[in-house]
Amino acid sequence: MSWLYLGIATIFEVAVGIFASKANGFTKLSWTTGTLVSGAIATFFLGLALLTFDVGVGYAIWTSVAGVGIVIVSALFLGQRLYWKQALGIAVVIGGVVGLQLSGAA
Numbered sequence: 001m002s003w004l005y006l007g008i009a010t011i012f013e014v015a016v017g018i019f020a021s022k023a024n025g026f027t028k029l030s031w032t033t034g035t036l037v038s039g040a041i042a043t044f045f046l047g048l049a050l051l052t053f054d055v056g057v058g059y060a061i062w063t064s065v066a067g068v069g070i071v072i073v074s075a076l077f078l079g080q081r082l083y084w085k086q087a088l089g090i091a092v093v094i095g096g097v098v099g100l101q102l103s104g105a106a
Helices: 002-022 029-049 056-075 086-104
Strands: none
Touching: 002 029, 002 056, 029 056, 056 086
8 A cells, every 4th residue: 555655645746846847936826736735745645655665765766756757747748858868867766766676675
C-alpha cells in the first residue's frame, strides 16, 4: 500500500510543479490554489508512504520521480524542449531510483 501512496504523492507533486509554473509568481489565483491544494495532497500521501519507507529513501524516490515526471509532462504538453543532456540526466535519476529499490531499503 505504501507504493500506492507514494505513487499518488508523486502524481500530485508533478501537478504542483506544473501549476506553480502557470501561477505566474502566485499572481493567478486559480493556479495558485491548484498549487497549494496539490502540494497539501502530495504531502499527505507522502506522509502515509513514509510510515513504511525509510524517510531518506521514500523522499529521494518521491522527489526524483516527480522531477522526472515534471520534465516529461513539460516536454510533451507545455512545449518545452528536452535536450539530450537533460535526457541523460533523467536516465541517471531513474538509475538511482532503481538502485534504491534494488538495495532492499524500500
